[in-house]
Every structure is written in C-alpha cells, then in structure tokens.
Amino acid sequence: MAFREYKVGARLFGIALGGSMMITLYMPSLDIVQVSSTEMGLRKGLMYGRVGGFSVEDPFLHGDNKPLTVVLRNDPKTGAPIDETYAYVYDAGVPFTSSIRHPRIMGKGVEDLSLDKGKIGQANQAQGAVFVVTEGRWNGEPIHYIENATATHGWTPDMVLKAVSDKDTQHVGSGKIMFVREGCWWCHTLLPEQTQDWQSFGAPPRLGDFNSESPTAFGSDRKAPDLLHVGSRNSSREWMMMHFFNPRLVQPHSIMPRYDYLWGEKDASGNVINYNQWRADYSDFASGKRIYPPEVPEPASKSDARYLIDFVLSLK
C-alpha cells in the first residue's frame, strides 16, 4: 500500500534535533574548552586519579589502583628539609589522571608549562610517577602547573612512600570511590550555590576547578550540609571517625546512616571489631543505661572508613 513518506517531517525533525544539539552541546563546549585549570582543579585531578566511579581498573569500587596523596616535609631523595609539599604518588601501573594523559584539558598556559617545565610528557604509567603542583608564570600572570617530580627531582613512588609515615599518607583517590559507592553525594552536595549559602558552606567553585575530575558528583538533592569545603570547617579526624561510625554520637538529630560497616573486620591495632557488642552498648547508652557511649574503634590504615575520612578531610 502506498503511504506518505513524511519527507518534510523527517527532515524538519533532523534539523530541529540537530539544531538543538548544536546549541546545547557544541556551543557551550567552545566556552568550556577555553577554561584554564585552577590550582584546585589540578590538585583534585591528581588526587582522584583517572576515574572516581566505576572503571576497569576498579570494577567493584574497592578503591584499588588509585593514587596516594602524601605530605612531604623532607626531600625524599636527599632528606633535606623542604616546605610542606603535597605530592601525588602514582604507583607503577596506577592509571594517570586525565590531565596527564590529555594535557590539553588543563587549558592554555597550564598545558604549556606542565609539558615544558613540568615534563609531564615523560611520565610513564607502567613505572609510576610522583607529581606535584608548582607555581609558575605564564605571560606574566602567576599560574599553577603540574610537575612530574620523578623527572625533575628524581623522586620515585617507592622512595616517596618509604619517606612518609602512615599519618602523612592520604588515600584520597580511594576515598572518592567510597564517596561515590556509598552514595554520600545523594544527600551531601559538592556545590555551594552561586548566589546563596556561601556563608555556611564556603565559596562556590569556579569553572576551572574541575578539569580532570570525573565524576564531579555535584549532587542535586541536598538533605545534609554541602561538603565542598568541609575540610576547612572541620578538620578533626576524631570527629569524622565518630560521625561515620554512628552519626548520632556527635549529632543526636542527624538522619545520616551509620557507616560502621566501612570499618571491616579489624581495627587499626588488628583487633576484631565486635559490632554486636558495640550496638548493644550503644543501645544501652541511647536508652540511658550507660553514661558514656562505647568507644569507636580506630579504622585500619587500609580500610574503607580510612579512605573515606581521608577524602572528606581533603575537601578544603
């Protein structure tokens, strides 16, 4: 049977949808690619590694294959004291963050300096590398760029990790994975709003604060305080520990779930954590039979809880 072919309609449809995608996808991308990464953008990218969510290198979101963030007070090679420096250690095989793999996403200037002076082109993923963020000048303006410390200072990942204590090692990249996996961002946004709530939650981010971060996990449905600058408001590891184990310990009205399961089986000193006992004690405390709540165990240095606390405290 002959039927109308809807030629005009089909073409109009193509034009309409194509035009819409042209305006909403192509045109903004022209603006967004011009953005130069800020210092915060560079640091976040280096801290979080390649992906903050599901990825081939970490399919079950255990926080594997992520870079470590360390605080250096001495040059790991010579031992000479240096200014407190954050270094981002990518062990052999840990996938590099996007700004190392595709330097152009850092934007003009930052890209040039990172390649010329920072030598990030020489970084080799199979051997691992250590990166730092350095201040430089470009066209007379001060900007920050990434420096491949393995090439410029000869710091290898092993050397750096040997030089720092557990206290100065932060599992921020793995912690971001926990943040995504545990759905923290369903309630805690990472986006103080542009027009409001700077007062409580700090200044909103700028365009260049995320180059190299994925996912950005802004969140949309805020049921709890914004966390973009939580590390500046509250830097107490002790408080975070209690709050994650059972939020009602530090904030009786909190509706946050308990994240005690992130502690795993053993605490920092290798003792098995007796959750049933703890819960029973806590119930006693909540019903007034105990004066003090039970002690919260210290998370082991390779536990999910430790990762998450490191991440949250890194949000400055």
Place this chain on the structure above:
Amino acid sequence: MFKYLFAKTEDIPRGSSAVYFGISSIVWFVIGTGLGSFNAAKLAFPDFVTGSELFSFGHMRQVHVMAVIFGWISMAFAMAMMYITPALGNTKLWSEKLGVWNCFVWNAGLSIALTCLWSGMSSGREYSDFPWFIDLIILFGVIVPLGINVWMTVIKRRTQGIYTTNWFFASAVFMLFIVLFVGNLPEYFQLTGLTEAYLTWWFAHNVLGLWITPVAAAIAYYTVPKITGNPLYSHRIGHLHFWSVVVFYSTPAAHHLMSSPLPEWLKSFASVEGVLILVPAIAFVSNLLLTMTGKWRFFVDNVEIKFTITGVLMAIPLNMQGGFQQTRAINWYIHGTGWIVAHAHLALLGFSTFLEAAAVYYGLQTIMRRKLYSLALANFHFWFLLIGFTIYWISMTIAGLIQGAGKIYEVPYIDVVIAEHPYMIARWVGGTMVFTGNLVWLYNMWMTAREGTVIPAGRLPHEIAYER
C-alpha cells in the same frame, strides 16, 4: 514466556510481548515503589535497618530511581508500543519474537544492572548511574531492538498517515537512542570537569523530556479517543505539541545547573527555553481536555479514563512548576531542596505513571481478551496512588520550602533537618500507600488474567459490563 523465545514466529500469539512487558512493568513498579518506601523509612528513621551496606540508603536510592524509570515507566512504554503501534498502523507487530526477546533481555539486563548498582558499582552520575558497560547493554540490547520493532511496524503500516501517537513513539525511541549514547559519552571517553557535569544533566533532562514526557503523552492521545469514542480534538495542536517537544524540551538542560559556574549565556538560553516547555504542555492538555468534550462521565465511570485524565490534569501543576522553578528568579530559593524531589515525583509518579497505568490496564484487558477482575480493586489502586502521591508531594514541597528558607537565611543545617522530620514521616506514609496500591494492582491483574470475564471478539473492554 521462555517457550516463545525459540518458537516459530507464527506460533507466538499476537500481543504476547505486550502482555509480558505489561506484567513485568507492574512487577517492577511494585519493586520500585517498595524500595522507595523503604528508602523513605530510612530518611524518617535513620536507624531503621543498619549494619549492612546492602541496606544503606546510599546503595538503595539509585536502585529505586532506576527500577522505576527503566523497570516500570520504560517497560510500560514498551508495552504500550507493542500493542498501540500496530493497532494504529492497522497491522500486526513487525516481529512478535523480537518483542518477546526484547522483554526477556530487558528483564534480565535490568536485574543485572540493578544488582551491580545495588552493590555499589556506580558511575557516580545521577540518572546515568549505571556503569558504561551496562549503558551499552541497555543501548544495544534493549533500546535498539525496541526501536527496530516500533520503526518497522510504523513503516509496514497499512494506513496512509501516521497517527499522532505513533509520531511520538517512533521519534521518542530514536531520541532515546541519541540521548543514551551522547549522554554517556563522559563514561565511554573519560570526559571530565564541567563537561561531565553538564552532560550528566543533559542526559538527565533529555531522558525525561524526550523519552518519558512525550511517550506518556502519546499514550493519552491513544487511550482518550479510543475509550471515549471522541476523535482527537485537533491534529494541528498535536503538531504543535510534537514539534515543541522536539524543539523546546531538548534545549534547557543547563537549567539543572543554574547554581554552578557554567557560562551565563547558556543559563540564560536554557532558562528561557525552560519556560517554553509550557508550550507542549499547553498543547497537550488543551487537546486532551477538548477531546473529552461531552464524555466527561467517563472520568467518573471508567477507570482507564480516570487514570488518564488525572495524569493529564497533573501535567498542569507539573509544567507550571517545571517551567518557572528553573528561572533565576525562583531557582536560587528552591534549588537542591525537597521541592525538586516533589517535582520529580509529580512528573514520574503523578503525570507519567497515571497515563501509563491506564495504558497497561487497558492494553492487558484488550490483548488478553479478559475484562478487569475487580473494579473495586482498581478504584482502590487509583485512590491509594492518588492520595499516597498527594501526601508525598505536599510534604516534600513543604519540606523543600523549609530547606529553601534555611538556605537563604543560612540557618544551621541541623535545624533544617529537625524541622523536616515530620515531613519525612509523611513522605514515608505516602510512599507506602503507593506501594500498597501497587500490590493490589498486581493481584488484580493476575486475577484478571486467570479469572476475568472473557471479552467476546469485536468488543472493547470498556464496552463490557462488570460482573463483580
């Protein structure tokens, strides 16, 4: 179902895939709303179930959303497409076997996908939470077969023109393919930063705007004329609706990120376009309500029309909210609050669900040739859905206004949490009512399949009197 997967096409009864899709969608609706009710309980009573990551809010929230969107809503759409597209083309479904396979792969794929999501394998992007390999399974294992079936049925139709509903069906499956593909580019290609954030919301906006809204509306374009016997009021308004969906609904994605540092011009553009989504809404609502002229008794008598018109009426507050809440003048107050949660439920649980429920009610009766088992239970379902939803919507809207006030007056957040608590309990009550209503629906449909009055050939379900 399994016996038809490898049967000869001729041996598969016509409409099987629609029946399987219909029953699956109801089951997913029960699962999805059950999860929703459970999640709401956790927000009201944080120590409700603790100690296991599988029952923590952060693991279950996205499972609820995805079960409802891809299980209930999209499967109900597929069900509608499987029986409405051929009916309007005066033909049979292009491939019943492909339809049955589609339903099987969809159910299996969604079960795997939700299991992954539940265990925490998430991409960390709202509405596109599924890891990329699951996105690819959905894209090529679920959407492409569905699209092929719909398109081939439309192409092989035995009518001159294409009726409004089928324009929407055919274009929506195509647009869904584009949206799923483009929207997940950040995951395939590791895009980062604002590009990622923007594409996340481009996806989230368009999956609602170019898939859920138009297909739900298209269903109403079928059910209302079919059941009332009135022809569609105007083909012209249908055109206006169709083109304005393509043009205006596909553009305002940036209005979800009004408080982020995206270029201001993009927000200005998106904001104007965002108000213009009222154009398709006005066209849709006026067309449908004018079609009802002289047949308003069906709104009372007939359960499918009751569902459909309630859904159509809900499109009015939905689009008034949706159009205006995203402008700079209002967005600063309610962005990121419970108001938005209420709005999202008005869209999915109010507007769209009511339209789809009508299609599933009507379609299952038509294809199975069985009159609905119990009108009383159907009315029970309707009222539980409506009242439960209303409680939910009102409580979350109030909670959102409280949060908004707390935000701009910079009240310590814990005070906002305390103030919201009663509304969180109301939300849980409302959600549980919806869940209860759906359980009843599942029972009613199951009994319809087994014991409903047989509809004689040549008659339509609504022409038969109820025996109970």
Place this chain on the structure above:
Amino acid sequence: MAWKFDNPLFSLSDEEQNDKARKLWEAEGLGGITEDNNRLPRPVVWLLGLTIISAFLMTFPLWGQRPQAAIYAEYVAAMDSPRVQAAQAAGGDQAAMAEIVRIVREGQSKYEALQVRHPLSMNELRLVKDQIIELQNSRVDLEEYTIVGYKVLLANFEGNWKADGTRERKQPWWDKGYTIDIFYVTYFCLAVMIAVKRLPNYRWQPVHHGH
C-alpha cells in the same frame, strides 16, 4: 499539496487538493481513532503568546544574589563623615549606621533596592571597609565582587566576555543566550505555522467511522 513560495502562510491547498486529501483521509481506518482537525482555540494561542513573553521576562530578574561590594561603597564613603562620627559619639554603632543609611538615601543611590534588601551592621561594615577601599583603588568593577561574611570575593559568574578577554563576573541582563532564544523561538513559530497551515483544510471534518 504544493509549496507556494509567494504566500507560504495562507491557502496552501486548493479545492482539488483538499478533495484528494479528504478521500485519502476517509479511506484510512486508524483502529477507530480518527483525527479531527480543529484549529488552535484562540485562548490557547493567547496562552502560547503569554508563555513566550513571560519566558523572557521571568529570566531577566537577577534576584537572590549575595550582596555585591558595590552596594556598600557608598556606605564606606559615608563612614568617616562628620555627621556619622557625631552620631557614633552620641548613640554608638546603631545610630552611626542609621546615619550612614540616611546620608546614602539623600544621595539617590542606584543601589537603593539592594541596600534595603541587604542591611548590615556597623561591625560588618568595618570588616569589609578596607577591602572595598583597596578594590576601589585597584579600579576594578565593584559589582563583580560579593560580600561573604567578612570577606570580599570575586563572584564566580561566567558572564559576557570583556574587551580584555576576561569574563564579566556578574549575571548579565542580556547575553547571547537571549539572542539565540529569539531566533530559535522565531524559527519555531514560523515552522509550526507553516506546518500547521499545510495540513488539510480545517473546515473539513472527517467522519468518525461509526465508532
């Protein structure tokens, strides 16, 4: 239905074509559903016009911003005037602040509405005073700075491009987004009008095949 280039919006089909269309449409059974082809009811057309206008009007108001540094520049200027110092001596901070507001009101400020919306105390003003003066000395646009507690910070709006290649840090009242919108809406209206006019004549009502 041939295209009429000289008159695209009017009378696109002649009688013969209408007749053909009628036969065509009558011949098809759409499962009991046939479209009537009424024209858009006039109230709906008005409603659509209203929507398009209000879409622009609603997007303009730039409410809900944090206070800009510019709205307090006049307060800062008035701070050291003898009148304020007298008030300070007589009635303390509160009286001094009231006096500042009075002085600024006398001077017909263009920020009056914003000043009313964002009152501040004398102590708060003291905290931002030096920062505002410093910014004034560096000749930047104070409207691009917002007050956050005791800090004056560059707002993070990514507005229009300025001549020097940087971004304006404020919400624009007009930018290329609106311009694109105007073209976009115009094309849409034209395309839909043409499409709708090309449909068979509205006076012709298809019969509803006895369903």
